[in-house]
Amino acid sequence: MIRYIGQRLLMMIPVILGISLIIFSIMDLTKGDPARLILGEGATLEAIEAKREELGLNDHFIVRYVKYIAGVAVGDFGRSYRTDAPVSEEIFSRFPTTFYIAFLGILFATLFAIPAGVISAVRQYSAIDVITTVVAMLLTSMPGFFVGMLLILVFALMLRIFPATGISTWKHFILPSLSVASVTMANFIRMTRSTMLEVIRQDYIRTARAKGASVRRVIFTHCLRNSLLPVVTVIGINFGVQLGGTIMIEAVFAIPGLGTYMINAIRQKDIPAVMGSVIFAAIVAGIVNLAVDIMYAYIDPRVKSHYERFTKRGRRDAGKA
Amino acid sequence: MNVNLLEIEDLRVIYKTDEDTIYAVNGVDMSVKNGETMGLVGETGAGKTTTALAIMKLLPERTGFIKSGRITLDGIDITRATEHEMEAIRGNTVSMIFQDPMTSLNPTITVGRQIAEVLQLHEKSKSSSEMARSVDEMMELVGIPSHRKNEYPHQFSGGMKQRIVIAIALACKPKLLIADEPTTALDVTIQDQVLEMMNDLKERLGTSMILITHDLGVVAQTCDTVAIMYAGEIIERGRVEEVFDTQIRHPYTSGLFGSIPNIKVTARRLNPIDGLMPDPASPPDGCGFYERCPKKMEMCGKKPPLFPTEGNGHAIRCWLHGDCARRGDGS
Numbered sequence: 001m002i003r004y005i006g007q008r009l010l011m012m013i014p015v016i017l018g019i020s021l022i023i024f025s026i027m028d029l030t031k032g033d034p035a036r037l038i039l040g041e042g043a044t045l046e047a048i049e050a051k052r053e054e055l056g057l058n059d060h061f062i063v064r065y066v067k068y069i070a071g072v073a074v075g076d077f078g079r080s081y082r083t084d085a086p087v088s089e090e091i092f093s094r095f096p097t098t099f100y101i102a103f104l105g106i107l108f109a110t111l112f113a114i115p116a117g118v119i120s121a122v123r124q125y126s127a128i129d130v131i132t133t134v135v136a137m138l139l140t141s142m143p144g145f146f147v148g149m150l151l152i153l154v155f156a157l158m159l160r161i162f163p164a165t166g167i168s169t170w171k172h173f174i175l176p177s178l179s180v181a182s183v184t185m186a187n188f189i190r191m192t193r194s195t196m197l198e199v200i201r202q203d204y205i206r207t208a209r210a211k212g213a214s215v216r217r218v219i220f221t222h223c224l225r226n227s228l229l230p231v232v233t234v235i236g237i238n239f240g241v242q243l244g245g246t247i248m249i250e251a252v253f254a255i256p257g258l259g260t261y262m263i264n265a266i267r268q269k270d271i272p273a274v275m276g277s278v279i280f281a282a283i284v285a286g287i288v289n290l291a292v293d294i295m296y297a298y299i300d301p302r303v304k305s306h307y308e309r310f311t312k313r314g315r316r317d318a319g320k321a
Numbered sequence: 322m323n324v325n326l327l328e329i330e331d332l333r334v335i336y337k338t339d340e341d342t343i344y345a346v347n348g349v350d351m352s353v354k355n356g357e358t359m360g361l362v363g364e365t366g367a368g369k370t371t372t373a374l375a376i377m378k379l380l381p382e383r384t385g386f387i388k389s390g391r392i393t394l395d396g397i398d399i400t401r402a403t404e405h406e407m408e409a410i411r412g413n414t415v416s417m418i419f420q421d422p423m424t425s426l427n428p429t430i431t432v433g434r435q436i437a438e439v440l441q442l443h444e445k446s447k448s449s450s451e452m453a454r455s456v457d458e459m460m461e462l463v464g465i466p467s468h469r470k471n472e473y474p475h476q477f478s479g480g481m482k483q484r485i486v487i488a489i490a491l492a493c494k495p496k497l498l499i500a501d502e503p504t505t506a507l508d509v510t511i512q513d514q515v516l517e518m519m520n521d522l523k524e525r526l527g528t529s530m531i532l533i534t535h536d537l538g539v540v541a542q543t544c545d546t547v548a549i550m551y552a553g554e555i556i557e558r559g560r561v562e563e564v565f566d567t568q569i570r571h572p573y574t575s576g577l578f579g580s581i582p583n584i585k586v587t588a589r590r591l592n593p594i595d596g597l598m599p600d601p602a603s604p605p606d607g608c609g610f611y612e613r614c615p616k617k618m619e620m621c622g623k624k625p626p627l628f629p630t631e632g633n634g635h636a637i638r639c640w641l642h643g644d645c646a647r648r649g650d651g652s
Contacts, residue, residue, distance in 0.1 A: 212412035
């Protein structure tokens with residue numbers, strides 16, 4: 001298992017190299033001179049040229065890319081063009097905010113969606129099932145920022161329970177998290193419902209019923225675990241995406257998270273900041289996916305034995321070489 | 322030994338779908354005595370499994386219904402039992418083994434815990450160490466070393482999985498075991514082992530059994546009585562010796578026997594029964610076998626044949642035989 005984790009972490013390296021090359025090229029190919037953006041419209045040509053030299057912008061594309069990657073390899077993501085602060089520091093100072101919102105949002109969504117999905121599958125075509133399906137459809141068709149604005153309208157402006165913007169107290173995190181939850185929840189509900197329905201029809205469920213187990217017991221001990229696998233995947237993927245920063249929701253609630261950082265960096269052609277945040281998001285997504293895969297092994301013993309075989313085969317091949 | 326453990330009277334089961342109603346079981350009468358094995362034979366769609374599921378009261382929710390009839394198991398009328406009462410009966414008084422061992426075990430729970438579950442449900446007074454001992458015993462009984470109880474179903478072969486399913490079914494020493502084609506999904510060498518083991522365990526535990534099968538050879542080998550089902554009805558029943566060693570048979574049964582290769586007779590081809598079963602959504606007025614019957618008479622298509630229910634003897638639902646023939650002549 002540890003060997004498998006190691007292999008998976010190593011496999012992330014080429015992925016990150018690929019992503020960084022693509023983003024670096026896009027930043028290079030798009031219009032706009034960072035030096036001019038930093039110094040402003042009134043700057044003289046000499047000053048701009050000096051700035052370009054200082055930032056290393058006059059080097060060949062490949063030289064710049066290799067220099068950048070060499071820096072990243074030792075943990076140096078460069079300095080932001082705008083603030084001159086190290087990019088890694090800026091990202092780490094913003095990441096907790098994004099993490100809390102993503103985590104709380106996914107937690108709310110999961111806590112609501114799994115029971116809702118299970119109930120609507122068990123009571124298929126009942127009133128509860130119809131209501132849940134309608135709610136899920138409504139939520140899918142509403143973008144997160146729209147839900148965010150509605151929440152602000154109701155809970156901040158009308159009821160004055162929660163603040164509309166900022167991140168100073170725990171109350172500030174509730175509305176953004178609910179917006180994140182609303183976007184992801186519909187997906188989770190439908191996934192839970194459909195996999196539950198699939199599992200309920202399996203032969204081993206009939207075997208369990210034939211043993212004399214009650215419907216409730218069958219659902220909790222036999223159905224739930226088997227139907228969680230695809231749900232865990234969807235939750236994991238969504239969590240990974242949210243950790244990269246939710247640009248829209250952060251914008252609505254004026255939250256200084258990774259999303260706003262990235263969008264400002266792109267707007268001002270702050271290449272080190274853009275690169276840093278994209279690579280960071282990629283690493284986080286990779287780690288979350290790995291965590292999901294490890295969770296699989298604990299949910300489904302068949303997957304676990306597959307991993308064990310996988311690493312054993314690896315060892316055998318290594319022995320041959 | 323002469324008490325009927327299971328008695329089914331005029332059982333009718335329907336499946337309701339949005340489009341139409343399927344008449345799956347149409348007036349089945351049968352009985353199983355203590356310690357006896359009954360073979361239930363018939364082609365696919367004859368209603369064998371539906372009858373079995375009706376006894377377990379595990380017909381698919383919302384579609385399958387017991388329309389009328391009575392099922393008495395060990396003195397209890399199952400058709401009137403509540404779901405809660407059924408939970409105490411299933412796995413305890415009556416167990417069922419399903420056709421495909423590959424899919425009848427939960428892939429995420431160890432086999433030991435799956436065997437233990439049925440004990441937890443019905444023998445609550447047992448301590449956990451007693452239960453663990455019972456699980457070990459059951460595993461050894463079906464020929465699987467008990468140290469494998471912490472393994473998962475995917476680590477076992479098909480034949481071994483079916484042994485575990487059998488261990489689950491027999492763990493509470495039920496009075497009746499319903500085996501729905503327990504060997505169809507297994508290869509021939511394993512089939513024999515599993516059947517022999519089931520027979521042996523059944524003798525030891527004094528369990529009655531309903532063996533659902535397509536295989537007349539298996540019936541001859543393991544059953545005391547046999548009932549032949551066609552289009553939701555039992556068309557012939559009797560003791561195995563009587564049904565097998567006679568020339569007086571229902572034409573459908575004759576057809577079934579004609580479809581088995583005989584090593585002593587050099588026939589060029591087998592004689593399969595032509596045609597298909599009547600559409601269960603619109604059952605015919607007369608005999609269900611009318612369309613395919615080689616010996617059909619005019620009246621067969623109009624009036625369903627009678628079925629002598631008295632006695633334990635050989636009974637045939639056909640206008641050509643017994644009481645039916647006599648009464649048919651008279652009318």
